[in-house]
Amino acid sequence: MLKAVFFDLDGTLxxxxxxxxxxxxxxxxxxHMEPYGYTKDEIINFVNLGVxxxxxxxxxxxxxxxxxxxxxxxxTKREVDxxxxxxxxYNTSFLDTIKxxxxxxxxxxxxxxxxxxxxxxxxxxxxxxxFVATKERMGFIGLKPEDFDYVTTYENSKxxxxxxLxxxxxxxxxxxxxxxxxxxxxxxKEDGDAARALGIKCxxxxxxxxxxxxxxxxxxxxxxxxxxxxxxxxxxxx
Numbered sequence: 001m002l003k004a005v006f007f008d009l010d011g012t013l014x015x016x017x018x019x020x021x022x023x024x025x026x027x028x029x030x031x032h033m034e035p036y037g038y039t040k041d042e043i044i045n046f047v048n049l050g051v052x053x054x055x056x057x058x059x060x061x062x063x064x065x066x067x068x069x070x071x072x073x074x075x076t077k078r079e080v081d082x083x084x085x086x087x088x089x090y091n092t093s094f095l096d097t098i099k100x101x102x103x104x105x106x107x108x109x110x111x112x113x114x115x116x117x118x119x120x121x122x123x124x125x126x127x128x129x130x131f132v133a134t135k136e137r138m139g140f141i142g143l144k145p146e147d148f149d150y151v152t153t154y155e156n157s158k159x160x161x162x163x164x165l166x167x168x169x170x171x172x173x174x175x176x177x178x179x180x181x182x183x184x185x186x187x188x189k190e191d192g193d194a195a196r197a198l199g200i201k202c203x204x205x206x207x208x209x210x211x212x213x214x215x216x217x218x219x220x221x222x223x224x225x226x227x228x229x230x231x232x233x234x235x236x237x238x
Contacts, residue, residue, distance in 0.1 A: 002234050004149075004176055005114050006167070006200075008185035009125035009134070011208035014141050015102035018210070024100050032089045036080060046074045054128050055160050059169075063127050063154035090133040097137075104141040106224050111147055113228050117235065120149040124170060124183070126190060127157035150174070161190035164197040171198070182234055184227060188215035203230065 007013055010021070029047070030040035038046075053070035054063040061069075072078050114121050123145075125134060131153040135145055145151050152170065159166040171181065178199035185191025186205055189212035195202040196217050204219045205227070222230065 001180060002119065002182060002231070003180040004120040004122060004174065004182075005231060006122050006124040006170070006181060006183040006185075006195075007111075008183075008187070008191050009123055009137060011186035011210065012184060012191075012205050013104060013107045013123075013143070014137055015104055015207050016100055017208065021097060021100045024097050025094070028093045028096055029089060032093050033085070036077070036085070046071050049074050051128055054154065055163075057158055057160065059158040059165065061158065063157050063160065064130065067128075067154060087130065087132055090130065090136055094133060094136060098140045101137075101140050104224070107141045107143055108147065110224070110227055111143070114231060117231065119231070119235075120174065121147075122170060122174075123148045123151040124167065125152060126161045127152040127154045127166070128160055130154055161187070162194040164194045167195055167198055167200060182231065184222075186210060188212045188217070188219060192217055192219050201234070203227075 010016055011018060026040065026044050026047070030038075030043045033043050050067040050070040053066045057063055057066045068083060071082060075082075111121055123134075123138070129137075131145075131151075134151060134153050138144060150170065150173070157166065157169065159169055167183075171178070181200050183191060183195045183200050183202040184205055185195075185202060186208050187210040188204065192202045192204065193216050202219060203222050206221050206223055209221065
């Protein structure tokens with residue numbers, strides 16, 4: 001019986017082109033870090049090394065710990081409170097990345113309809129960002145953390161997509177089985193393959209689908225306005 005709905009954020013609930021968004025993100029971050037004596041290339045390198053460390057996380061530490069361990073091992077300025085500097089960035093300059101996203105007026109309505117069916121709704125966005133950055137991106141489409149039963153961030157997660165253990169970590173937290181969950185995402189590998197490896201049913205939402213040549217499955221593509229009907233059908237198929 002269906003008990004929970006998992007939603008990806010970037011490219012699913014939040015329409016965006018990931019390449020354009022990433023380019024703008026690094027440009028703004030580099031400008032924010034310039035007063036501390038770093039070039040854009042250095043910042044990109046430090047962040048990418050930290051992200052890579054999170055992708056390789058074996059579950060012994062949170063993604064937050066893994067990222068900052070990598071970051072501080074990459075820089076000689078270990079006396080600087082970079083975490084506070086980054087959080088300040090997410091509260092200020094980062095907000096300009098909204099220019100590279102599109103509105104989604106359906107998002108809140110869909111989530112509220114799903115909750116009215118008695119289901120839990122989780123925001124299973126890849127947890128490589130801190131809570132503050134995730135909250136701001138949710139705000140771009142009028143969503144708040146309180147709209148969800150759970151939101152994955154680098155503070156509360158020990159794995160990342162496409163590792164199936166990322167989804168298992170969320171399922172275990174709420175005592176969910178794979179046939180009790182349905183996922184809506186936009187990436188054939190990070191969402192689709194990772195979920196299917198655990199037996200979770202996955203649909204890809206059209207608009208910003210990312211296809212991976214090494215993806216192992218074919219996925220049904222749907223529109224945003226089909227989501228609630230699909231969930232209702234799934235609930236009937238007990």
